Amino acid sequence: MENIVSLNDVAVTFDGETILNKINLDIRDKEFVTLLGPSGCGKTTTLRIIGGFLKPDSGDVMFEGKRINDLPPYKRNVNTVFQKYALFPHLNVFENIAFGLRVKKLSEDEIKTRVGEMLKLVNLSGFEKRNIQNLSGGQQQRVAIARALVNRPKVLLLDEPLGALDLKLRKEMQTELKNMQQSLEITFIYVTHDQEEALTMSDTVVVMKDGNILQVGAPVDIYNEPKNAFVADFIGESNILDGIMLRDRLVQFCGHEFECVDSGFGENTFVDVVIRPEDITLAPPENQKIKGIVRSVTFKGVHYEMVVDTADFSWLIHSTRAAQVDSEVGISFGPDDIHIMHKMEG
Amino acid sequence: MKKNKGLIQKLTAAPYLVWMAVFVIVPLIMVAYFAFVTDGGEITAEYIKEAGQYGGIFWRSVWMAAVATVICLIISYPVAYILSRMEVKIQSTMLMLVMLPMWMNFLLRTYAWMTLLGNEGVINSLLGLIGLGPFKMLNTQGAVVLGMVYNYIPYMILPLYSVMVKIDGSVLEAAQDLGCGRLKTVVRVVVPLSLPGIMSGITMVFVPAISTFVISRMLGGGGNLLIGDLIEMQFLGNAYNPNLGAAISLVLMVMVLIIMTVMRQFDTGDDERVLL
Structure with missing residues (x-):
């Protein structure tokens, strides 16, 4: 398998504080990768760098072999599911999902078909005209996922998307996300601090702490062969x-x-x-x-x-x-x- | 118990109701009374008809207030947007700078423009040094519009800012993520979300601008009378005729009401009204 995203010696500092300490990470195509670590470990920063919302101070961000450090977010073939969904409050469910397609000026027919497919995928058919504010957290979450996936990105970035949901719903969504990722064959890069979530969903888990990557591996390997005491303690x-x-x-x-x-x-x-x-x-x-x-x-x-x-x-x-x-x-x-x-x- | 609570609520609301009655309702009734009743006590539509003769001045007032409002909006929108995206600490300082001119007396501020714009004023003197001018700037419609923009622009910036500051940064990032460049983000997300602020900003600039008389008097010379001047002349000036003044005021009020109602139709049903 080929690397779709690579970070080479990527470093970020804010006000003299090191957020990312020259990290190296290769993400293979069609993989479900989870960045796992406690808050402040740099996982969200890593995601924002891949999304294009943050420029690293040094190092290279590679996408399909090309350096994309200077490419703005709207030119990247990557879409994001934001932590608090960040849905557009002035648009209804249909228009929220259609947003990216409208920006690309697709025909009305194609927009209808593609949004319809997405609504089906996230089990929200019939909600087209609903107001965003009148949706439950789980439903908003689905709209956010549909809004990102409708653009058919090569990579989907998810920033603790299930954090605001209750436990039962979270478990359901975990399974659904995993199924989506497998059926759509898209690379998912998922950020969480929940080790169980990471172990359940991922092909590869990246454990981070204080701006460093401690261990990269399959969930079973990370659980059974943690590299150090921190990983062992964090994973279970x-x-x-x-x-x-x-x-x-x-x-x-x-x-x-x-x-x-x-x-x-x-x-x-x-x-x-x-x-x-x-x-x-x-x-x-x-x-x-x-x-x-x-x-x-x-x-x-x-x-x-x-x-x-x-x-x-x-x-x-x-x-x-x-x-x-x-x-x-x-x-x-x-x-x-x-x-x-x-x-x-x- | 519930009845008691209702009573208490009514009692606490009473001072406000009295205030409203004495200082809002009664004056409104009096304006209407003077507009329709002669000194002799007869009911007449004569004054309203007379007010109609000043159609030209009404039109000019609407036009100049509208131009000033549009200019205010064009200048304020980017200012408010940039302001709302600054660091919180800097925001409060910048906001104070926006408000700062408002601490100075309105007359004094406008008077300052007279010395700037006059034929022998500061600007023309400076231009004279490099061999230009003098240009006639004072006592023109342009000067009046400038005065309106200058005096009322904070009332446009503040409501815009207060709406924009509530727009979550992640929503703007989402727009970028979905393919919007800077300009598209503003057009597709910021403008629709700031519509309530645009509406209240327009109201807060247009209404005082259409009824001002100080600005037109000081910067417009005698030739650019506005409705405000006309009304003032009927009550305090040589033309003393309170009945006519009341009639013009009434017509003005109705006009503003109609214009604002029409404007509201563009506001796409967003319930949130932003008033400072």
Whole structure:
């Protein structure tokens, strides 16, 4: 597959503050790519650069192999679904969607056909004459998507489009968006701070922090093989402990030595040890290296979330069986469940 | 309980109603009374007919006020737009600069233009230095229109600005995203969204401009009488005839009402009225 959008050494600073720190990113054609990170990580800035609303201070923005740094937004074959939809309040549903086509001066017949197709796609047929203000958040959201897609862009940019919707609607829209992306075969670049959303929808997830790209990969790889403790923590919840890699396949933390499967960290190196809460099983305290007292048990629907305090760490554990609060339990995990990561610089 | 609440509401509204009655309704009735009733107490349409003789002055007033309003709109629109897109901190400073001339006395401001525009005024003197002129600028219709534009332009900028500042930047970005260059964005998005501001700006410039008498007196000389001058002459001037003055005022009011109603028809049913 070919790269449709590439960012080469793109840097942005505002008032001396670094927003993007020379990032490099290649986005392949027809892919669903998610830029994921906490607020202020530079994900929206990255999107605005691709959309043309912001010029990078340095670096190249490439679109289908051509440098487009100086191309204004209205000349780019890219459309955006804005965070708060940014629909035109003076136009009805039909005219909002038709806006881009009218600017291009298409014939009335073609506009009608294409807007009609879009309304069908986003399940809003019959809403043509509705006033924008009288639509629900979910419906406005659909209009915004239709308004962008009707122009048949090569790349659709989505800036936290589901942020304002309630949980159930958000799940529905996630599926719908993914289906649209697959049936239309358009590249989607999606910005979110919701890791679950990112994992569900994407072909590729780009994890960002403080203007840097930390990791790029398929959702499964990012979840299973996070590059560092930050990614591990951001993608799902984690127990992150300080540890020392004694030698290949042997790590020490919590005052004990554990066998693990990682190697290549050298000898006696300080590392982050990450253990997912769902990988831990509670066992009788006897025979376990790590023992602790159950501090809290919270019912989460599918599982219980428990906090277990040991001498020097507070463990987060997910299990389908609840333990007694204040009882002593043993914490058990296998060598596979221990993920060793380099300490983050800084 | 509910009845009580209604009573309280009525009571609190009472001072306002009294004020309205004494200072708006009663004077209106008095104007109508003087326009239709002679000193002897007879009802007559004579004064209205007499007012009709001044059709030329009515026409000139409408025309000059309209020209001044259009010029105000043309100048103010880009100013208000640029203003509304500036940084918030700079916006308040710039707004104050727009308002600043309004702190100075109206007469003084207009008088200043006399010294600028006169045959031996500042502008002609400067032009004389490079061998041009003198040009007759004072006591022309142009000078009157200039005076109107100068004095009333803040009343155009402010309502335009207050509407434009509410237009979300992301809506403008959406327009660009969908293929609009700068000009197309303004035509397709900014203008329709600022229509309420355009309407109230036009009202706030046109109405005072059509009834002004100070500006035409000071900058127009004797030759460019407006309705305002005519009315003033009937009440305070040599032509003393309050009945005729009342009749002209009435005709003027009806005219403004008709013009404004016609204008409203262009306003495409947007409910939001913006009044400062």
